[in-house]
Amino acid sequence: MVDMNTLTASSSIPEKVDWLAERYWKFSRDERLLESLKGLFVLDKDGELTSEPARDPLTRETAGLMVLAPSGSGKTALLMRAIRATKVLSEVAEGEAGNTMYVTVPAEATIKSLAELIARRAGYGGMTSKIRAHEAWAVARHRLRVAGIKLLIIDEAHHLVRPGPGRDVPGAVQSLKHLLQGDAAVAVILVGVPKLREAVMSDEETDRRFEKLPLKPISAGSREAEHFAKCCEWMASSLGLTMAVRDRLPERILFAEQGQLGRAVDLFKETMTRALRARREFPSLEDAEQRFEALYGPREMSPFAPGNWDAVKSELEKSGWGR
Incomplete structure (x- = not known):
């Protein structure tokens, strides 16, 4: 059985999934x-x-x-x-x-x-x-x-x-x-x-x-948002996964969940879990979108739409996202 505090190069996918589920994010x-x-x-x-x-x-x-x-x-x-x-x-x-x-x-x-x-x-x-x-x-x-x-x-x-x-x-x-x-x-x-x-x-x-x-939601650009992003990066790295910097996945997740920490952490964990089970080293926006749609239903446009995040965010805000 894997030590829930550590992972090794030989850790299996189920062990990594269990390790991720056990992690608590301190804020x-x-x-x-x-x-x-x-x-x-x-x-x-x-x-x-x-x-x-x-x-x-x-x-x-x-x-x-x-x-x-x-x-x-x-x-x-x-x-x-x-x-x-x-x-x-x-x-x-x-x-x-x-x-x-x-x-x-x-x-x-x-x-x-x-x-x-x-x-x-x-x-x-x-x-x-x-x-x-x-x-x-x-x-x-x-x-x-x-x-x-x-x-x-x-x-x-x-x-x-x-x-x-x-x-x-x-x-x-x-x-x-x-x-x-x-x-x-x-x-x-x-x-x-x-x-x-x-x-x-x-x-x-x-x-x-x-x-x-x-417990206030996490605001975009705040120290808590930066901490959330660092936690995401550390978790992904510990699992042997690499998040594409251009995707700005942590920012998208916080936006999608309106800064609610519990839901944001769960969405990140599920996104990483999908990548692990598919045996891919690079979690994708599609992984996050599939989980998001499984929770909230399909949307004409979601925060995980491909393309420049600033542009996607601007379109979503114009459409009244989160109101």
Whole structure:
């Protein structure tokens, strides 16, 4: 089996594909998340994180964080990597204890069903169907304390505050606030699209308890765009592939995905994977276009059309691309 950290001249194509899939791309957002985590936990004498949630000395409440960005921006990968990279945090897994619980909210979840999910993940056998939402949350908070959970990460949290028949948005917002209160309080990270913040803003007390970390798209010509291009070049070189400079593939990918990092990284990886499986040393614009069309459907003209990139980009912008 290939070492996921290294490749050799004898590495097989499947090994290269697996290696590429395992690579995490570190950007400035990783450092910003680490700084935000330092606001959620007590720091040791050297200013490093401990696993003990920080509490307001006057109210004894813990703190929260909202990580906000559109779908495909790489929020989940960012949080997952932060858990792995932070020595004092360990995720609860099946059969394994930890101090961090990561839950993903199903699209049709209610605030009550989320409480049931959290309690079940924390070792509770099951709740009666007649239990009320506030009772379910009392059980969930108790089970978090018993299980030694210090950090609760709720991904796709915007599903909880989606309006509609039978849904209680104010109740959901209050339940999120209660996670930060009382003896069983934990640090909480909410992950979702910007509409999550709009819903939480409806309750000023809850909104101010959550620091906001928006993940902005990468702008063309920025330092982050340059870093993205360098990552692409290094990855391709490590795989034994050569990108044609004239194609300006990294720029095209960022433009195609409107600067959303998660989608841009995925598109680059899939483009390289197509070249590897075809046993070609030079990934092509056609590789990228085929993957792009597989995701979004055919276009009259895509960012991977042949020709000078500046000219292609100009035509796309004139046609209203990305609006």
